[in-house]
Amino acid sequence: MLLIRILIISFTLLCSIWLNAKPVQSYLPAGSQFNNKIPLPSSTLGFEIGQRHIRHDQLSSYFYTLANNSARVNITSMGKTAQQREQLLVTISSPKNLANLASILSERDLFSPNKQQLTKQKSDEAPLVIWLGYSVHGDEISGANAAMIVAYYLAANDDKKITELLANTVIVLEPSINPDGMDRFVNWVSTYRNSTDNSDANHMEHHQDWVTGRTNHFWFDLNRDWLLLSQQESKHRLKYFHQYQPHVVGDFHEMGHNSSYFFQPGIQSRTHPLTPKRNVELTTTLATFHAAALDKQQRLYYSEENFDDFYYGKGSTYPDINGSIGVLFEQASARGMQQESINGLLTLEFSIENHVTTSLSTINGAWENRQQLKQYRSNFYQQSNKLAKKEDFSGYLLHESKDNYRLNALLSNLTQHKIKVYPLTADFEFKDKEYQKSNSYYLPLAQPQFRLIQALFNRQTNFKDNTFYDVSGWTMPLAMNIEAVQVNRTRGLKLAKQAWSIPATFTQNSKNQSAYGYIFEWHHFLAPKLLNNLLANNIKARVATKSFSSLINGKEKHFKTGSIVIPAGIQQNTDWQGLLIAASNHVGIPLDTITTGLTMKGVDIGSSSLKPIKKAKTLLLGGSGISQYEAGEVRFYLDETLNIPLSIIDHSKLRRVDLSTYSHIILVDGNYQHVSEHTAKQLKQWVKQGGVIIGQKRGAQWLAKQEILRTRFFTKKQINQLFDHNNLSYQDKEKLASRKRIAGAIFQVELDTSHPLAYGYQQSLLPVFRNSNLIMEQPQQPFVTLARYTPSPLLSGYTDKNLVNRLAHNAAIVAHNVGKGRVIATTEVLAFRGYWHGTAKLLANSLFFSKAFSTPYK
Known part of the structure; x- marks a missing residue:
């Protein structure tokens, strides 16, 4: 009897919750006809959207279910996060477009060889591409929920207008840009959510502990990483961003609970000067569609305050320097299920509905302005060579003689941004300095990504408006401490035909049983990684606090202070040489073998100036x-x-x-x-x-x-x-x-x-x-x-x-x-x-x- 009573109470409570839950259709425009064979989110989740917070696995499960049941939906796995959650990319279009997606994307690829612009006819005929990215901050969860509703709407809607739109449009959804942060947040809220709704702003549900769900596994803000690419989520995403080369990008966020709703253009005086004015005009045009959609629902919003469009490392600004129109959306956040605000009770459902509304207004506004958007993107890249010719220099010489890791890190970043850099095939003298071909590269300005090159290398210090939402300086060569010299003459500059690509790792070190010891130099960026590996394996090492010269392969070589010496005579680990060789080859740092402790100049190997190094804890x-x-x-x-x-x-x-x-x-x-x-x-x-x-x-x-x-x-x-x-x-x-x-x-x-x-x-x-x-x-x-x-x-x-x-x-x-x-x-x-x-x-x-x-x- 007790068990029956418990089941009855549980069922009654569940029914009451379901009665209060909003079905998906209530989030969508009235009057649409839907294909009943396309599964609703609730059929996979087991509850209605907005009824509780969804985990990333539940989100993924629905999208895979949707793709399996709709010929309009494709799923791409972009990669996995540090915590092994899958980064999904959802492509929605007509079945015909999806079947020919590879050729569609290839045809409009402006970065492929000999294809730096589309003819006007091909540009007009090519599909419009819209990219919608949700919840880059994992605790701004309404976006991820909205993504499921938007996907269902596009997959199941039988209206003639949607059918026509999808026949000529490719829509890309990134349902959760930050899966690890999303689940960190959901676990927090789910732990402290009461059975009875509680809108008290002081309740623990609304106040995350250290660290919050805003950040990814390594506690990085992924909405600052589009340009920097330090995090694997960003690297995975960028590859596909440049495949699709969207015309419009929607970037969906949340802000403080006492706010209303924001969409760009934002404060126009704080737009980066490299962003064309036409970009702002088109952003303003799209804003009229968002305003009209929110007006119908009598929702509060604002559009030209607080937020800027300056730092190109954000999801709404990186598109602006890549021929797209990036638009930021910010929704007041309940940071839980519901919370009292100055505008009344703010619920998760309300927040989701607003993001659904502006997702659809983005699609509608882009569709109604498709020819202007296509023309803008075409002009953006066609102007590149003309703009490059107006500069008083032709390109940059990139040089770093001692540390290939930092140099390759810069080159890799540029390559991921579709910027071409060419190795020198001969030494080049410029301004009384010789740049050796082995560690020097040339970056020409005249290429499609001219504006992005400017954004990465710009050293501007004076601005029209001095108020910045984020950083005002991020110059990439300065961050990497790589020499970048403006070149105003190319006579005598000989370059490889193929642009730089990531080199294969090398293994050049080998054992020498008669070695007195080994030395590696500290200027390598990963030298600390190698040293830590050795110390962790009980291999004893010493640092030279005074310089010296030793005979290496029959030639005198000078070793600066900071050089790490591994003497053979003090090692106790029987396999120390094998471990040393394997570790040094893994990180790509060359070892110098010494055969005597007597140096040619400076201190000897047994000197007290070579200090023992201890493993750090x-x-x-x-x-x-x-x-x-x-x-x-x-x-x-x-x-x-x-x-x-x-x-x-x-x-x-x-x-x-x-x-x-x-x-x-x-x-x-x-x-x-x-x-x-x-x-x-x-x-x-x-x-x-x-x-x-x-x-x-x-x-x-x-x-x-x-x-x-x-x-x-x-x-x-x-x-x-x-x-x-x-x-x-x-x-x-x-x-x-x-x-x-x-x-x-x-x-x-x-x-x-x-x-x-x-x-x-x-x-x-x-x-x-x-x-x-x-x-x-x-x-x-x-x-x-x-x-x-x-x-x-x-x-x-x-x-x-x-x-x-x-x-x-x-x-x-x-x-x-x-x-x-x-x-x-x-x-x-x-x-x-x-x-x-x-x-x-x-x-x-x-x-x-x-x-x-x-x-x-x-």
């Missing part, structure tokens, strides 16, 4: 208030790139941790005011006893407040005093705030290359990235400053001249002793967004060479 402080982005960047660089294990511990639990087992602790940017006094004393004592603590931005500032770091920071009052506050009206408030802010710009520092923390750097001038106005004073004591700003430090992006002048000559990176330990601090973001290879190595140096220097602070 590193802790990253995480938890509430700590930047998940900067923590993710450090994690990605150390763990994913270098395979160095990284323990992440919540600061609230640190007092229960035995810190003596760790060699290094990293504090990224964050609010550390909640770190207990006990934990602060614990950290200070640990450093004094020999630990190494690394602080970045406010992490460094907190170390200074604890008197672990002996460096002063400029106060907010001192920053404010740089600006004139007199005679300002209220409307100047936003402009003044923008002047005081460094949203993201590139600066130049002078690096002390003799310092152990700078081992591997060949040049003293180094580009760095900063996105805060936190400024360290230049210490008066010598040998403490590893990097300081040059007299005119701004290289790319916007920063007010008052801040630039204040940064000049001041410290960027400092390091000194604390008892037996060390503290290393910076105001820069060393591993910014996973692509800033130029400074990331300073982190690795801080792990391996932190005890190779000694600077007691007096």
Whole structure:
């Protein structure tokens, strides 16, 4: 009897929930006729859309079911995320178009050889292509839900208008751009959702823990990665984006719960100057369709405030520099099932419905303006060569003599963006410098992606509007620390016929049983990865703190400080040579074999100047208030790139941790005011006893407040005093705030290359990235400053001249002793967004060479 009663109660509760749920048709325009053989989402999910949050596997299951039952739907697996979730691409069109999709895409491919433009007739006849991307931020879940409804509408709708549209249109859906973040969010909400709906904004359902579902597995914002391509989700997607080359791209997001609904054009003065004005005009034309659709439902919205179209690394702006019209959509978010807002009760269903509405208005608006969109795309690329000829230089020479990894990383990025770069077939002399063919490449401006080349290499520092939603400078060669020289003459420049492609990995190292030892140089980007592998296998290594020369294959070779020596005589692992050879070949770093400990010049191999290196055991402080982005960047660089294990511990639990087992602790940017006094004393004592603590931005500032770091920071009052506050009206408030802010710009520092923390750097001038106005004073004591700003430090992006002048000559990176330990601090973001290879190595140096220097602070 008890079981029967429980079943009756459960059934009654289920029925009540189902009665409150909205069927799919209620999200769609009235009057359409649907094919009843096409499955509804509820037939796969077991519940109605909006009734509960969907997991990624449920989302995928429905789309596969839809494709199996509709001749209008194709599924492509683009790849898998770090957590092995499938990235789906859903193509919807007429069965005829889908059967001929490969030839359709090939016919309109502007990047294939000898096909840089379509004839007007072929352009008019080719299908319109629309790409709709949903929920790049995993906790902005209404987009992923809307994708299922939009797909059903297009697959099942028997209206003549839809049939005609699909006969002449290819629609691409990316239902969940961030599957790992999506499931992280869904698990959180599902855990804290009550059986009874709760709209209280304070309820835990609406407040995710650290880390949120916004980011992917490595805690990266994928909506900043279209241009940078540090994350595999972005690399997978971009391949297909350039296959489809869409005319219009819809990018569907969520924002704060007290907002309404936003669609672009946004603030037009903040559109990047490389984006054609015609793009903004067409975006504005499409906006009238969104407005009309939302007006029918009497929904609140706005269109020309808050958001900009400047940084080309976002899903709504990358299309703009690729001949498409990218449109950002932002829906107020319930961040759960429902939440009270200033506009009344905000529900998940309401949010989904708005995104469905504007998805369909995007399709409708693009269809009604298809000839204009096709003509725009054709003109965009036809103008490339003409625009290139107006420049006072023909292209860039890309050069890096010591580190193929960073050079190849840049070339790979350009290649994925359909930019062609050509190897030199002969050495080339330009401006009294010889560029060797083995490590130099030429990037011509005259190619279809001319505008994108400008976007990647641009070093603009003055702007019409100085307010930026995201970064203002992202210059790719500066981030990679690769020399990029503008070439205004090509006479004598001999190039390969084929553009660069990813080279095959090489295996050149081999065992030498009579070897006295081996050496590898630290200028290789992956040298820390190799070193960590050796230390993890108990292979003993030493770093040269003084230079020397040895006889290598009958010739004298000079080894700089930072070179890693693996002497044979001190090894205890019987297979050390086999492990060394395998590891070095895997990362592609050449080994030099030495046959004697007696060098030709400088210190000998047995010198005390060759310091033993210990394996680092590193802790990253995480938890509430700590930047998940900067923590993710450090994690990605150390763990994913270098395979160095990284323990992440919540600061609230640190007092229960035995810190003596760790060699290094990293504090990224964050609010550390909640770190207990006990934990602060614990950290200070640990450093004094020999630990190494690394602080970045406010992490460094907190170390200074604890008197672990002996460096002063400029106060907010001192920053404010740089600006004139007199005679300002209220409307100047936003402009003044923008002047005081460094949203993201590139600066130049002078690096002390003799310092152990700078081992591997060949040049003293180094580009760095900063996105805060936190400024360290230049210490008066010598040998403490590893990097300081040059007299005119701004290289790319916007920063007010008052801040630039204040940064000049001041410290960027400092390091000194604390008892037996060390503290290393910076105001820069060393591993910014996973692509800033130029400074990331300073982190690795801080792990391996932190005890190779000694600077007691007096």
